[in-house]
Amino acid sequence: MTRTSVSAPYLPERIGRLFEIATNLFWSWDRDARALFRTLDRSLWHRTRHNPLEQLRRVTPERLADCARDPHFLKLYDGVTATLDRNATSADTWYAREYADIATRPVAYFCAEFGLHNSVPIYSGGLGVLAGDHCKAASDLGVPLVGVGLLYTKGYFDQRVRLDGWQEGSDEPFDPLTAPLEQLYGPKREPFLTVVRTSGRPVHVGAWLMRVGRVPIYLLDTNLEANHPEDRELSSRLYAGGPELRLRQEWALGVSGVRVLRAMGLDPGVWHANEGHAAFMMVERLREQITAGASFEQALAQVRATTVFTTHTPVPAGHDMFSEDLVAQCAGPVWEEMGISREAFMHLGYHPVRDHGQFHMAVLSIRCAAKVNGVAKRHGEESRRLWRDLWPDRPSAKVPIGYVTNGVHQPTWMSHRIQALLDMHLGAEWHWRMDEPEFWQQALSLDDQVLWYVHTELKAILLSFIREQARRRWAEEWKEAAHVVGAGTLLAPEALTIGFARRFATYKRASLLFRDFERLRKILVNPWRPVQIIFSGKAHPADDPGKKVLQEIYEFSRDPRLEGRVAFLEDYDLHLAHRLVQGVDLWVNLPRPPLEACGTSGMKAALNLVPQLSTLDGWWHEGYDGLNGWAISPTDEEMEADAADAADSEQLYRLLEEEIVPAYFDRDADGVPLRWTQKMKHALHAAGARFTSRRMVQQYARQYYVPALRGETSGDDAPTA
């Protein structure tokens, strides 16, 4: 396998490895590497939205020459190159110490999207960001993870909201050459690594390598000249097109993903499908075993024992399924190669009770994975109930589906100002003691005045970021002042600032806050204790009810009766998410239980000392401890949706009026809200101790990866229906 060597632009020899640093995404969470690029050219750092490759393309030779002579810059540079060298091996990592016997056997991790950094827009939301955080934590811990995904050259859509509030997608195709990606070639320098058959045609599949610290992610690409025009589109856009395109995309991801790993000479000992989109990798592995001589039963037992499947939604419509005819068209006649009948093949994706004639990706995954998990305690229970038809002779409590609660990557999400605060208060020690939950007790003794000061700074950064965005749009295209107000220019630093940012799916109930308009208005426009709300988020391009909710919120943000205290920010992405979770005072989440599988943005906020108010769903069901925020207690789940909304909004308003607003505005002589800072410290305590991706990946390793790698996972407990 030969690789292109990345061509470095002109760089002074003393800092000749800058390009190498910029092409490994570890810079995105390494504090010194970020400081290095910030120092290289502060204005370019901001203007490129933190994209070092773009920076290196645009920085002047004079500036580079200055840096190569600047002792402060060189000290940072030498530290960062040392980290890069340390990352070349996994020696002295948590995993290498704990599991020396199997420390180098790869763990394959398949996902349809990866959200690592803004400069690689191949994610749409929660699932992708979670996968990105998983890979980053695996790198930190030395877990030998190898990621597999698709390179969407047209990215995910950029959101533009029309003047009437209706969301439209605007497409800016993204150029892989501006992203830290390296194209891989076959042994004869051909631009593909494997060929798969789908819909009766051969499809050539190439791959790009994205380095995430110690973790390589292989992104598959079918946009090659050798392919039929329709097949070139297979990897063009995330979650786009109808079922047929979607199915063929998933076939390409699963089947060619396995083959590309083989072509790279990798032999994973365990295979993790993060959500059902990647489940065809199990079929490909069955096929491999059978063509090598195993019986179907032996192959299935072997694949089950080495597969982990994580399900991410309790909403039945969120699970992919395709008609059997479509599957036959796309995948046929793979069953002949597998030595089984078409019926036996289709049975792999057959739901015993619902949706006959459909092939379920989640059912396929559950049949082929001995380890299946949900993403929060509550979601584990919900998943056991949802899938118990596959084990008709068991009560749902005995269904073999567990849970690993999601977590977020602390070095990515925690503001460097808060990291510096912890350095000061806890000493450098916290970097190696953060796996001890008791250690986080110390967050409770942070100095109130100091942390309040740091928080106030972060809030000011958010508000000035919002004004700058609005200024640009105002100059470029808006004609009416109402849009300038709606984009948040009247937001005030002294107001209690609520953040609500996530996908606009109806079950997330963004409009619950407005259910009683007059009551909310009174809370917001109070001149002595003002409150303001910042909304952001995209609706799925095919979700019109979600777009309606978004439009409603957009209109409220321009409603003069609310005096500029509601803002809607366009184009929610990783960059904006960082600003928001670090800069608001309170994070709000209002899913209708039990539909939120986990939710992770509240964890990101908590790592930045921002408490959460949420319904007791997803992670908050286990994360709320009475001290780290506020909770809306569950209503009867059998209740009609409208009655439940009424009851939940009543609690929401009461909490705001009687507890939250008073706590925020009750200040000591120095202007510090001591009741509030108490909540802030407890938020950090709970999130640091229990909701980081370090804890999550350690749990996956202990519970699932290591037993499978050691051959200790039994394929028993298979579905019986």
Ligand SMILES: *Cc1c(COP(=O)(O)O)cnc(C)c1O
């Ligand atoms: C964290 C994150 C999400 C997921 O947030 P939820 O609270 O799980 O809905 C979505 N989009 C972006 C950009 C994120 O950073």
